[in-house]
Amino acid sequence: MMFTKWAQLLLLQVGASSAGKDPQKHKDIDGFEKQCASIASKLEVESATVYFSQFVPAGTNLSLPENNVTCGEPFQVVPVDICRVALYVATSNRSGINMETWLPSNWTGRFLSSGNGGLNGCVSYPDLAYGSSLGFASAGANNGHNGTSGGAFYNNADVVADFAYRAVHTGVVAGKKITEQFYGSPHKKSYYLGCSTGGRQGFKSAQDFPDDFDGIISGAPAISFNNLTSWSGSFVPITGPPGSPTFVPTQLWPVVHEDIMKQCDLLDGFADGILEDASICNYTANNLLCGINSNSSSCLTQEQVNTVNKIFSPLLASDGSLVYPRMQPGSEIVASFVIYTGVPFPYTEDWFRYAIYNDPSWDANKINTTDFENAARINPSDIQTWKGDLSAVQARGSKILHWHGQMDGIISSENSPRYYEHVSQTMSLAPEELDDFYRYFRVSGTGHCSGGDGASSIGQNIDSVESLDPKENILMALVDWVENGVAPDTVIGTKWVNNNKSDGVEYKRAHCKYPLRNQYKGQGDPKDIASWECVE
Numbered sequence: 001m002m003f004t005k006w007a008q009l010l011l012l013q014v015g016a017s018s019a020g021k022d023p024q025k026h027k028d029i030d031g032f033e034k035q036c037a038s039i040a041s042k043l044e045v046e047s048a049t050v051y052f053s054q055f056v057p058a059g060t061n062l063s064l065p066e067n068n069v070t071c072g073e074p075f076q077v078v079p080v081d082i083c084r085v086a087l088y089v090a091t092s093n094r095s096g097i098n099m100e101t102w103l104p105s106n107w108t109g110r111f112l113s114s115g116n117g118g119l120n121g122c123v124s125y126p127d128l129a130y131g132s133s134l135g136f137a138s139a140g141a142n143n144g145h146n147g148t149s150g151g152a153f154y155n156n157a158d159v160v161a162d163f164a165y166r167a168v169h170t171g172v173v174a175g176k177k178i179t180e181q182f183y184g185s186p187h188k189k190s191y192y193l194g195c196s197t198g199g200r201q202g203f204k205s206a207q208d209f210p211d212d213f214d215g216i217i218s219g220a221p222a223i224s225f226n227n228l229t230s231w232s233g234s235f236v237p238i239t240g241p242p243g244s245p246t247f248v249p250t251q252l253w254p255v256v257h258e259d260i261m262k263q264c265d266l267l268d269g270f271a272d273g274i275l276e277d278a279s280i281c282n283y284t285a286n287n288l289l290c291g292i293n294s295n296s297s298s299c300l301t302q303e304q305v306n307t308v309n310k311i312f313s314p315l316l317a318s319d320g321s322l323v324y325p326r327m328q329p330g331s332e333i334v335a336s337f338v339i340y341t342g343v344p345f346p347y348t349e350d351w352f353r354y355a356i357y358n359d360p361s362w363d364a365n366k367i368n369t370t371d372f373e374n375a376a377r378i379n380p381s382d383i384q385t386w387k388g389d390l391s392a393v394q395a396r397g398s399k400i401l402h403w404h405g406q407m408d409g410i411i412s413s414e415n416s417p418r419y420y421e422h423v424s425q426t427m428s429l430a431p432e433e434l435d436d437f438y439r440y441f442r443v444s445g446t447g448h449c450s451g452g453d454g455a456s457s458i459g460q461n462i463d464s465v466e467s468l469d470p471k472e473n474i475l476m477a478l479v480d481w482v483e484n485g486v487a488p489d490t491v492i493g494t495k496w497v498n499n500n501k502s503d504g505v506e507y508k509r510a511h512c513k514y515p516l517r518n519q520y521k522g523q524g525d526p527k528d529i530a531s532w533e534c535v536e
Contacts, residue, residue, distance in 0.1 A: 029057075029081055032105045036083035039182050043085070045174045047096075051086040064125060068147035071122035079133035081105040083182065089174050091144070091166050095158035099141035099171045101178045102128045108135035109188035110479070111179055113172050113213070115198020117449075119163070119347050121145035121152070127193060130462035134475070137187065139175030143167045143197075150350030157380065160355050164381035165208060168192075168201045172212045189482055193475060195219030195449035195460060196411065199402075203419075204385045206400055210392035215399045215482040217474055219460055220411050220449050223385045223419055224324065226356075226375040228411060231315045231324035233348030233367045235339050238310045242342040245303040253336035255298055256308055259288055260329045269520030274445040274454045276518040278328035278406045279414055283312055311340070318369040323376075325414035334409030334447055355380050386419070388426025393437060399481050400438045401474060403460075403491065403511075405446030407453065416440060417514055431515055440514040441491045455493030455509035457501075466494035466505070489513055490534065510534075 033055040040053035056062055060078045067073055083103040090096040100123055114127035121142040131138030144162025145152035153160045162170075172190070180186045192213045194202045199221030205212050222228055240246040248256070264281035265271040275281055285308035290299035300308065315323040327335065339345050344364035353362045356375050376384070393400065404416040420440045424431065445454015450464050457464040459473030466472055470480035472492045480486045490510035497503035507527035512518050512534035524531035 029105065032081065032083070035182070036103075039083065039085065043087075043178060043181055045087065045089065045177050047090040048174060049088045051088065052084075054084045054086075056082050056084050062125075067125070068122065070148040071120065073122070073125050076125040076129055078102075079129055082132050085178055085182075087174070087178075089170050091162055091170055092158040094156060095144060095162050097141040097144055097162060097167045097170055098146070099123065099139060099174065100128060101137065101139045101175045102132040103137050103179065103182050104132040104135055106135045107137055107183055109185075110136045111176055111187035111190045112136035112138045113168060113175060113190075113192050114138065114140040115168065115192070115194025115201040116141075116143045117196045117198060118148060119150040119350055120148040120197070121163075122148065124198075126462045130465075130475075131193065133462075134468070136191065137175070137179040137183070139171050139178075141167050141171035150347070150354050153350070153354035154360065155358055160383075161381040164383035165204050166381075168205060169209050169212060172205075172209075189214045189479075191475075191478060191482075192216040192218075193460075195221075197222050199223070200225055200385050202400075203402075206390055206393050206398070207385065207387040210390075210396055210398065213398060215478040216401070217460070217478055218400060218402045220404050220408055220413075221385075221402065221416065221419075222411055224415060225383045225385055226351075226379055227315075227324045227372070227384075228415070229348050229351045230367070230372040230375050231412070232339055232345040232410075233352070233364055234315050234323075234372075235311065236342065236344055236365055237367065239307055239340055239342050244342070245301065246307045247342050248300070248304050248307055248336075248340065250336050251297070252300065252304070253332050253340070255288065255300075256285060257330075257332050259283075259285065260332070263287075264329060268518060269522060270526050272526060275328075275330040275406055276444045277442060278330045279417065280517075281329040283329045284309055285312075315372070316369075317373055323372050325412050325418060328406065328408070328413045330407040331409040331413075331447075334407070336409075338409055351375075386422070388419075388422040390423055390438060391427060394427075398437065399478060399487075401441070401478050401481070401488070402438070403441040403443050403458070403474065405448065405452060405456065406442055406444045407446060408448045410448040413442065417442075420514060435487065435513075439487065441488075441511050442514060442517070443491065443493060443511045444509065444518060445495070446493070451499070455495040455507065455511070457494040457496065458491050458511075466496075466501070466508075472508070492529070 036055040040050045056078045058080045062076050062078050085101045112131040114124045123140045128138045128140050144159050144167045190213050192202050199218040200223050202216045202218035260283050268276035285305045288300045289305050312326050314326045317323050349364040353360050404413040446452040446456035457466050459465050470477040477488045492510050494508050495506045497506045510529050516534035518532050519535045
């Protein structure tokens with residue numbers, strides 16, 4: 001991992017580069033380091049075994065040999081001086097979490113917990129670095145198992161329970177105790193930062209542990225989890241295996257994408273290859289049907305047209321009820337490499353084999369409506385995360401910032417407004433009433449949690465930071481809302497030239513708060529924020 005310019009800037013901001021020249025600074029760090037070395041033997045955390053406490057100076061490229069190889073993070077740059085505390089916390093006699101708490105020398109009094117992704121049991125070290133760099137005492141856990149496989153769920157409902165709800169809550173309780181014991185005073189405000197599975201964990205905390213956080217960021221949440229997993233697996237029966245008449249090869253999906261843009265790009269008033277609101281694109285692939293003399297590299301057979309139309313249709317149960325919304329148009333190129341491959345989606349396969357059926361021989365190629373219905377009915381440890389009553393969050397005064405990329409190729413962005421409406425109906429609250437504690441933003445041109453063709457850098461993670469201004473950084477926007485009562489009406493994202501921060505800013509765009517959508521005014525530079533407006 002390269003030491004980014006942003007991380008270098010942070011080091012300058014905290015004065016790390018001048019620590020050796022400032023006697024008082026050196027003395028403070030020396031005391032911090034000694035305190036860190038001794039804290040491991042003093043910590044009192046229920047059901048915990050403390051592995052170590054370790055002072056890590058700013059700028060260290062921290063090696064992570066204990067991190068499971070499937071997690072893909074062998075090292076992490078540490079932007080500020082921290083005390084790193086690692087421990088195990090038992091959740092039952094056959095389950096528990098490995099976790100870390102990164103305690104920065106520049107603590108602001110804030111606590112931050114991060115989430116996970118997919119089915120993984122991987123501590124999010126980039127989130128620990130991000131949070132601690134901003135002065136948060138930051139905690140992250142392995143979700144109750146090590147690595148990205150779901151095999152640990154097999155015949156162990158306790159590990160499933162950790163994954164569904166217990167790991168984050170356990171880590172929060174332990175992390176807050178460690179924070180208080182290390183600094184000598186409790187945190188002032190508690191925050192959560194997560195996307196994908198982490199987004200689901202954020203909503204699970206809001207639904208079942210509303211006292212854990214003062215503010216929650218839930219990006220691209222994997223809520224309606226069992227149904228999502230069914231949907232992710234449903235594409236194999238639709239596409240068939242590679243080479244079959246119904247299969248759409250990877251090289252044809254850009255053709256579909258271009259056709260989608262022809263039909264829908266102007267719905268927001270400007271053709272820029274970005275769908276501001278994918279939900280109003282009612283796409284069909286019928287125009288791509290090959291004629292007698294057509295070039296097969298730029299058109300589809302009737303079987304392939306049917307496949308594409310099914311992909312952009314909702315998934316239904318045997319009685320016609322909704323299992324999961326359609327995939328939103330605009331995501332197809334990314335999705336073609338992930339879930340339209342003609343082979344089972346690994347998370348679907350592992351979830352059904354080891355958590356739903358406890359049957360390693362279950363064949364994901366044969367998934368059907370019976371499986372969809374079984375997953376929803378069994379719903380291990382209520383992992384569905386679909387409760388619509390957030391009144392405890394509202395009463396506590398906590399805040400939720402929910403966002404979803406409009407070109408997400410892994411979790412359909414059409415499920416997020418469905419949950420928002422579910423909360424609205426359950427609580428009998430109109431959007432202007434929900435605004436007091438729960439706001440949802442559609443972030444155009446953005447893939448799964450990050451990246452994409454548009455203004456996708458909103459400060460969700462350490463690699464998507466353009467600014468620490470609350471208007472342009474969703475984490476700092478949450479802090480501003482919680483601590484100063486300044487609620488965001490838009491989230492400004494940045495598009496970097498060549499998607500490379502060092503190449504500079506191409507443009508910025510203000511992403512609208514649902515149910516509003518972004519619309520080009522019809523005049524002015526389309527790369528100017530002022531040329532767009534949030535409309536009904």
